[in-house]
Amino acid sequence: MSVLTLRLAGPLQSWGASARFTRRTTESAPTKSGVIGLLAAAAGIERGDDNALQPLAALRFGVRIDQPGTRVRDFHTAHHGVTGKSMPLSERFYLADAVFVAALEGDPQLLGELHAALRAPVYPPFLGRRSCPPSLPVELSLHDEGGLKDALRDEVWQASPWYRKQHRSHSEIELTVLREADAHEHDSADTxxxxxxxxxxxxxxxxxxxxxxxxxxxxxxxxxxxxRHDPFEALDEESA
Structure with missing residues (x-):
């Protein structure tokens, strides 16, 4: 098994797992559906091609929150493309200035093809919605050793320079990981x-x-x- 890691960074992101009428929310981290959709677009898989989608959907998925960002709200207006009639006002939520590391584990050949597709995508990638382009290249690296857990632990911290500057006093940083559950973890897992x-x-x-x-x-x-500061160092020099 190999692991493909992605960097998901942009001014705005929106990862909706549900929508109710005109209210479109976002999760606090990328969804598997959203990331698989990004990869499918890069590989040129059409929306209705469920057979081509299945191998991508079978990949094991995890995400690390490197920079949580800020939740923002937008009121969206639109007009019908044919009639010009105004559409209902909708309320949409986004994550601003967020950075995530997503990881997918599976067949080495498939992940190698997806890694290449991200470098020359058929359709441009976006972060949950078409109005949310990435600000940096999405592909990070392809890991031939280790598994999903290792990649989410070992990948270099991808937060923005201004955000890292706020944490310079800490030699280590604690980050939240959301990972697909192993078989023995199902009793304590969320859905x-x-x-x-x-x-x-x-x-x-x-x-x-x-x-x-x-x-x-x-x-x-x-x-x-x-x-290193030793408060008794001056006294030791005098006594010498």
């Missing part, structure tokens, strides 16, 4: 309806998926190392 079954425009379908949440501590490359 989310974001397992994609079909992206067909007229009948999108998703199934329940189990995931666990925990924290990892990783090295802070922006840590400011304080010089």
């Amino acid at each position: 989310r309806r974001d397992q994609p079954l079909s992206f067909a425009a007229d009948h999108r379908r998703h199934a329940l998926r189990t995931h666990v949440s925990y924290s990892v501590r990783i090295h802070n490359p922006s840590a400011r190392h304080q010089p």
Whole structure:
């Protein structure tokens, strides 16, 4: 098994797992459906091609919250493309200035093809909605050793420089991980309806998926190392 890691960073992101009428919310971290959709678009898989979608949906998924961002709300207006009639006012939520590391584990050949597709995508990637383009290249690396847990723990902290600067006093940073549950973890796992079954425009379908949440501590490359201070050092020099 290999693991493909992605960097999901942009001015705005929106990862909706549910929508009720004109209220479109966002989860606090990317959904599996949203990330698989991003990969499917890069690979040129059409919305109604459920057979081509299945191998991607079978990949094991996890995400690390490197920079949680801020939730913002927008009132959205639109007009019908043919009649010009005004559409209902909708309320939409986004994550501003967020950064995530997503990881997918599975067949090495498939992940290698997806990694190449991200470098030359058929359709441009977006972070949950078409109005949310990434600000940095999405692909990070392809790990041939270790598994999903290792990749989410070992990948370098991807937070923005201004955000890392706020945490320079810490040599390590604690980050939240949301990862697809292993078989022995199901009793303590939560569920989310974001397992994609079909992206067909007229009948999108998703199934329940189990995931666990925990924290990892990783090295802070922006840590400011304080010089060691010994309050008795001056006294020792005098006595000498």
